[in-house]
Amino acid sequence: MGKSVPKHVAIMMDGNGRWGKQRGLTRSEGHYAGAKTMEKIIDASIDLGVEVLTLYAFSSENWSRPMEEVNYLMHLPVKFFKQKLPEFQRRNIVVRISGNLEALPTRTKTALKNAVNETADNTGLIVNFAFNYGGRDDILQAVRHIVKELQDEKMDLTQLNEQVLQQCLYTKELPDPELVIRTGGEKRMSNFLLWQSSSAELYFTDVFFPDFDGPLLEKAVRFYQEKNSELIV
Numbered sequence: 001m002g003k004s005v006p007k008h009v010a011i012m013m014d015g016n017g018r019w020g021k022q023r024g025l026t027r028s029e030g031h032y033a034g035a036k037t038m039e040k041i042i043d044a045s046i047d048l049g050v051e052v053l054t055l056y057a058f059s060s061e062n063w064s065r066p067m068e069e070v071n072y073l074m075h076l077p078v079k080f081f082k083q084k085l086p087e088f089q090r091r092n093i094v095v096r097i098s099g100n101l102e103a104l105p106t107r108t109k110t111a112l113k114n115a116v117n118e119t120a121d122n123t124g125l126i127v128n129f130a131f132n133y134g135g136r137d138d139i140l141q142a143v144r145h146i147v148k149e150l151q152d153e154k155m156d157l158t159q160l161n162e163q164v165l166q167q168c169l170y171t172k173e174l175p176d177p178e179l180v181i182r183t184g185g186e187k188r189m190s191n192f193l194l195w196q197s198s199s200a201e202l203y204f205t206d207v208f209f210p211d212f213d214g215p216l217l218e219k220a221v222r223f224y225q226e227k228n229s230e231l232i233v
C-alpha cells in the first residue's frame with residue numbers, strides 16, 4: 001500500500017444473524033458464512049502487511065443467546081481449525097486466543113488451545129481470536145492477578161503502572177490496535193478491547209460481516225491512513 005498500514009487491526013464481526021435472516025437462512029448459517037469471510041479477511045490482511053488481526057468471535061455477553069445458537073458458535077472453532085489449520089501452517093500464521101478459555105466446553109477449548117500450540121513457532125500474521133472475551137472481564141482478571149502478586153509480596157504497590165496492568169491482559173504480548181472496525185451498522189463497543197482501544201481509530205460500516213471482503217478492509221485501512229497522514233513516510 002505504500003503508506004503506513006496499522007500494525008494491529010481489530011474487527012467486531014457483526015451482522016451474521018441479520019445476513020442469514022435477509023436470505024431466508026438461519027442465524028447459524030449466517031455464522032458459517034461469517035467464518036468463510038474470516039478466511040478472506042485473513043488473506044487480505046497478509047496482502048496488506050497487517051501484523052496482528054484480532055477477530056471478535058464470541059463475547060462474554062453472547063452466552064445469553066438461544067442455546068442452539070450458542071452450541072453452534074461453540075462448535076464453529078472445532079470445525080474451522082479442523083479444516084484450516086494445515087493451511088495456517090503453510091501460511092506461517094500464528095493463532096492466539098484472547099478470552100476466558102476455562103469456561104468453554106472441552107471440545108472448543110481443546111480446538112482453540114491446539115491451534116495456539118501448533119502455530120506457536122510460526123512467524124507470520126498473528127490472528128488473535130477474541131473468544132469468550134469481554135473487556136471488563138479482561139481488566140478484572142488482570143486486577144485479580146495483580147492483587148495476588150501484591151498479597152504474595154511478589155510486587156510492591158509502587159511498581160504498579162499502566163504497563164504492568166497491560167502485561168496482565170489477555171492481549172499481553174500484542175500491540176494496541178490502531179484501527180477497530182465494526183461491521184453490521186451498530187456503533188457500539190460491546191465490551192471489546194476496552195483498555196486496548198483507548199487511542200484506536202474507529203471505523204463503522206453497515207455491511208454485514210459475511211459481505212465484508214478484502215477491498216472493504218482496504219477501504220477501512222485507507223480511512224485510517226487519511227486520519228494519520230502525518231505518520232506517512
Ligand code: IPE
Pocket residue numbers: 013014015016017018019031057058059062073184
Ligand atoms: C456476529 O453477528 C457476532 C457474533 C456473536 C458471532 P451477530 O450474531 O451479532 O449478528 P446480528 O448482529 O444479530 O445480525
Ligand code: IPE
Pocket residue numbers: 012013014015056057058059062186188190
Ligand atoms: C459483538 O456483537 C460481539 C461480536 C462481534 C462477537 P453483538 O451482536 O454480540 O453485540 P451487541 O449485542 O449488538 O452489543
Ligand code: MG
Pocket residue numbers: 014015184
Ligand atoms: Mg450482533
